[in-house]
Amino acid sequence: MYLLDFTAIHGMFETFNELVDSHWMKKRVGVNYPCSSQTINSLNDLFQNSCKYSPQTMEPCLRFRTSHLIQTISAILILGVAECTVKLSSTLQYPAINCRKHSAVLTEFGAVGDGKTSNTKAFKAAIDSLSKHASDGGAQLIVPPGKWLTGSFHLTSHFTLFLHKDALLLGSTDESEFPRLPPLPSYGTTIGRFTSLIFGTNLTDVIITGNNGTIDGQGATWWTKYPIYSRFEHASSIKFISNAQMIIVSYSCGSDCSDILIQGLTILAPIDSPNTHGIQPDSCTNTRIEDCFIEPGDDCVFVKSGYDQYGIRFGMPSKQLVIRRLTCVSPDNAIISLGSEMSGGIQDVRIEDITAFNMEAGLRIKTAIGRGGFVKDIYVRRLTMKTTKYVFWISGDYNKHPDNGFDPKALPEIHGINYRDVVAENVNVSAKFDGITNDVFTGICLSNVNITLSQTPKALQWNCTNIAGVSSNVTPKPCNLLPEQKGVVCHFPEDKLPIEHVQLKACFATTA
Numbered sequence: 137m138y139l140l141d142f143t144a145i146h147g148m149f150e151t152f153n154e155l156v157d158s159h160w161m162k163k164r165v166g167v168n169y170p171c172s173s174q175t176i177n178s179l180n181d182l183f184q185n186s187c188k189y190s191p192q193t194m195e196p197c198l199r200f201r202t203s204h205l206i207q208t209i210s211a212i213l214i215l216g217v218a219e220c221t222v223k224l225s226s227t228l229q230y231p232a233i234n235c236r237k238h239s240a241v242l243t244e245f246g247a248v249g250d251g252k253t254s255n256t257k258a259f260k261a262a263i264d265s266l267s268k269h270a271s272d273g274g275a276q277l278i279v280p281p282g283k284w285l286t287g288s289f290h291l292t293s294h295f296t297l298f299l300h301k302d303a304l305l306l307g308s309t310d311e312s313e314f315p316r317l318p319p320l321p322s323y324g325t326t327i328g329r330f331t332s333l334i335f336g337t338n339l340t341d342v343i344i345t346g347n348n349g350t351i352d353g354q355g356a357t358w359w360t361k362y363p364i365y366s367r368f369e370h371a372s373s374i375k376f377i378s379n380a381q382m383i384i385v386s387y388s389c390g391s392d393c394s395d396i397l398i399q400g401l402t403i404l405a406p407i408d409s410p411n412t413h414g415i416q417p418d419s420c421t422n423t424r425i426e427d428c429f430i431e432p433g434d435d436c437v438f439v440k441s442g443y444d445q446y447g448i449r450f451g452m453p454s455k456q457l458v459i460r461r462l463t464c465v466s467p468d469n470a471i472i473s474l475g476s477e478m479s480g481g482i483q484d485v486r487i488e489d490i491t492a493f494n495m496e497a498g499l500r501i502k503t504a505i506g507r508g509g510f511v512k513d514i515y516v517r518r519l520t521m522k523t524t525k526y527v528f529w530i531s532g533d534y535n536k537h538p539d540n541g542f543d544p545k546a547l548p549e550i551h552g553i554n555y556r557d558v559v560a561e562n563v564n565v566s567a568k569f570d571g572i573t574n575d576v577f578t579g580i581c582l583s584n585v586n587i588t589l590s591q592t593p594k595a596l597q598w599n600c601t602n603i604a605g606v607s608s609n610v611t612p613k614p615c616n617l618l619p620e621q622k623g624v625v626c627h628f629p630e631d632k633l634p635i636e637h638v639q640l641k642a643c644f645a646t647t648a
Contacts, residue, residue, distance in 0.1 A: 228300070230345050231640035233397075236296050237273025239646065240266055241280055249282020251306060256313055259289040267292040274341065278645050279303040279349065287313020288331040294341045297334070298645045299349025307333045307353040311361075322419060322442030322450035322480060324538040359409050394421040397638060401428040407467060409433035414464075416440065419452035419480055424635040425459045435473040435500075436464035436492075439482055441509065444542040447479025448508045455483040456633045464492045471495055471521075476502035476534040478548065479509040486629060487516045497526040498560070501550065502534040505572060506542030510549035512579075515628045521560040527587055528555065528567035530577060532602065550577035553605075554626040558585040565594045566612060571602025580605030581626035582618060587611060 240262060243249075247258035259277075266275035274294035281302035287310065291297065299305060308314075314330040333353055336342060398415060405412035414430035417423050418440040430436040441447060441454045464471045471492045474482050487499065498521055501511055521527065530550065550571070566587050571577040580603055589597075589612070598615035607614045608624035 226300075227644055227646045228298075228347055230298065230347065230643055230645060232296065232343050232345060232643045233638060233640060234274060234294070234341055234343070235641055235643035236269075236276040236294075238266065238269040238275040239278065240275065241278045242284065243280060247284060249280070249284050249303075251283030251285055251304070253285060254287065254308060254310075254313070255284050256287040256289060256308070259286055263289065263292055263295070266295065270294040276343075276645060279305060279346075286333070288315065288333055288335055290331075291334065291336040291339060291342055291344075293339045295339075296343040296345065296643075296645075299344075299346030299351070301347045301349055303346065303349040305333075305349070305351045307351075307355070309354055309357045311357075322447045322452065323477070324443060324446040326538055327443075355405070355409060355412065359412075363410055393417070393419075393423075395635060395638075396420055396423040397635060398423070398425045399427050401430070403428065403430045403432060405432045407431075407433055413438040417454055417457060418477075419450070420454050420457070422456045422633060422635045423454075423458070424633075424638070425457070425462070427461045429463045431465040432469075434466065435469045435471070436462065436466055437472045439472070439474050439485065440477040441480030441482055443477045443538050444479055444506050444508070445546070446538065447477065448543075448546060451480055453481030453483055453509075454478075454485075455481070456635070457485040458633055458636060459485065459487045459490075461489045462491070464490070465494055466496070467494045468496050470497040470500035470529070471519075472498075473500045473502060474511050474514065476504060476507065476531075476536065478503060478511055479507050479546075481510045482512075482514075483510065484513045484629075484633075485515065486633070487514075487519070488628070489518045490516075490520070492519075492521045493523060495521060495524040497524065497529040498558075499528070499555070500526075501530040501553065503532055503548040503550065504534045504536075505532075505544055505575075506537060506546050507548045508543070508546035510551070511553075512549060512551040514553045515626075516555045517557045517626075517628045519555070519558045519560075521558075521563075523562040523590075524560060525564045526568055527558065527560045527563055527565075527585075528569065528582070530569045530571070530580075530603070532570050532572040532575070532577065547572060547575040552579040553577075554581045554628065555585065556581075556583045556626040556628065558582075558587075560586070561588045562590045563587050563593065564590055565599070566597040567599065567614070569598075569600045569603045569615075569617075573602060575602070577603045578605070580618065581607070581624065582610050582614065583608040583624055583626040585610040 242255070242258060242262055245258045245262040245265070247255040262277050266277060269275040270293050274296070276296035276298055279297070279299045281300050283304045283306055285306045285308055287308040317329050317331055319325055319327050319329065333351070334344065396417070403414045410433065412433035414432040414436045415425055415428070416438045419442065425437060437459055439454050439457065441452060442450050459472060462471070471490060472487060474485065492498065498519055499516055503511065530553070569577070569580065582605070597612055600615035600617045603617050605618050606621045606624055607618040608621055
C-alpha cells in the first residue's frame with residue numbers, strides 16, 4: 137500500500153502541469169516526462185473538477201484530492217493511457233526502540249538486485265556512509281525489492297537495516313566473502329569460525345527489521361564442506377558480539393550481548409541440515425524471544441555460555457531470558473536446549489506458552505564432567521507438545537570437549553528446574569533425568585503435568601539417576617526420586633525482567 141501525504145499541496149497548484157513541475161512532486165512522487173498533450177489535458181480536467189465550491193456550505197473544497205491522484209496514477213500505470221512514468225515512494229511503518237533521523241536505499245550505492253551480482257561492496261559502502269550519522273540521530277538502510285546477493289557485511293551502531301517485503305537477501309556461496317576470525321575466547325583455540333552473513337562487534341542500538349523480507353543464507357554449501365562436529369563454525373545468518381540494545385527481527389546468533397529483543401520471525405532449515413539452530417543466545421543478558429515459528433535442523437532455541445575451561449575462565453553467563461509464544465518443529469532435537477556449552481553459567485530463564493509438534497524433546501539440559509558452570513533458576517509453564525520422544529530430558533553425560541585440557545573436577549551445578557502446566561500427547565518416554573555421580577542435580581519440580589503415551593511407549597517411562605526434587609499432579613506417576621507432594625505448584629516468577637518493560641515506537645521507512 138502506498139501511503140502519501142497530500143496535505144502539503146492544498147491550495148498550491150492550479151493545474152496538473154504545475155503539480156508535475158513542482159519541487160514537491162519531484163521530491164515526493166517523482167514524475168518523468170514526456171507525457172502526451174491529450175493525457176495532460178485529461179489530467180488537468182480531473183484536477184480542476186476536483187476543486188469546486190459546495191453550494192450547500194459555500195466553502196471551497198480541497199484543490200486536489202488524494203483519491204483523484206491515486207486513481208489517475210493507477211490509470212496511467214495499469215491501463216497504459218500515457219507514455220509518461222509516475223514513480224511512487226512507498227512509506228512503510230515498523231516498530232523499534234529508536235527511530236532514525238537519516239535514511240538511504242541500497243541502490244544508491246550501486247547495488248544490483250538480480251540475484252547474481254555480488255553486493256558486498258555496496259553494503260559496505262552504504263554502512264560506511266551511514267555510520268557518520270551515529271551521533272546525529274542514527275541512520276537506516278533500506279533494502280528494496282529484489283534479490284540481493286552478498287557476502288558478509290558488518291553493521292554499525294545506532295543503525296537500522298530494513299528489508300522490504302519483496303527483498304530477498306542471499307548469502308554468497310563464495311567462501312572468500314566470509315573472512316575467517318579468531319576463535320571466541322570462551323570456546324578455546326581449536327574451533328575456528330567464519331564471519332556471519334550479517335555481523336557486528338562492540339555495537340550499541342542495532343535494529344534488523346522489515347515487513348516480512350527474507351534472509352536466505354544458502355547454507356547447503358557450508359553444510360557439505362563443514363559437516364557437523366567439524367572444527368569450523370558455519371557462517372551463520374546473523375551474529376553479534378559484545379553488543380548492547382539490539383532489536384532483531386531475523387535469525388539471530390549472539391555472543392556476549394545484552395538487551396536483546398527477537399520477535400516475529402519465521403526460521404526454516406532442512407531437517408537434515410547440521411547444527412542449524414534456530415536462535416542461539418550465547419553469554420547474553422536481558423533477552424526477550426517471542427512470537428516466532430521455528431523449524432530448523434537442530435534445536436529451536438539453543439542457549440550457551442562457553443566451553444569447559446575456556447568458558448569458566450571467560451565467566452560470562454546467559455541470564456535473564458524470556459522465551460514465549462513460540463511454535464517449534466524439529467523431529468531430532470529439542471524445543472529449547474540449555475548447554476551443553478554452559479561453562480559460564482545459565483540462570484533465570486523464563487519459558488512460557490510454547491507449542492511444539494514432532495519433537496525429540498521439550499526442554500533439554502545438557503552438561504558433563506569438566507563443564508563447571510551452572511544451570512539454575514529455570515522456569516517453564518504452559519508447554520504443549522504433540523508427538524515427542526521425551527517430554528523432559530536432563531543429561532549429565534554429554535561428553536564432548538574442545539580438547540583434553542578440561543578439569544575433571546569441574547562439576548556443573550544444576551538446580552531449581554521448574555516445570556508446570558505441561559500437556560504432551562503421543563509420547564514415547566516421559567522423562568530421562570541423568571545427574572552425575574557425586575554431583576546430584578537438585579530442586580527439580582514438576583506440577584500439573586499430563587502426558588498421554590504413544591501406541592508403542594518405552595517400558596521405563598521415568599529414568600532417573602542422581603537427581604532430587606518433587607512432583608504434584610503428574611501423570612504418569614514419576615520416579616521415586618520425584619516424590620508426590622500434594623498441593624505443590626512449581627514456581628514461576630511474577631516480576632518482570634527489564635527487557636519486558638521495553639516499549640516500541642512506530643518508525644517509518646521510505647523506499648524510492
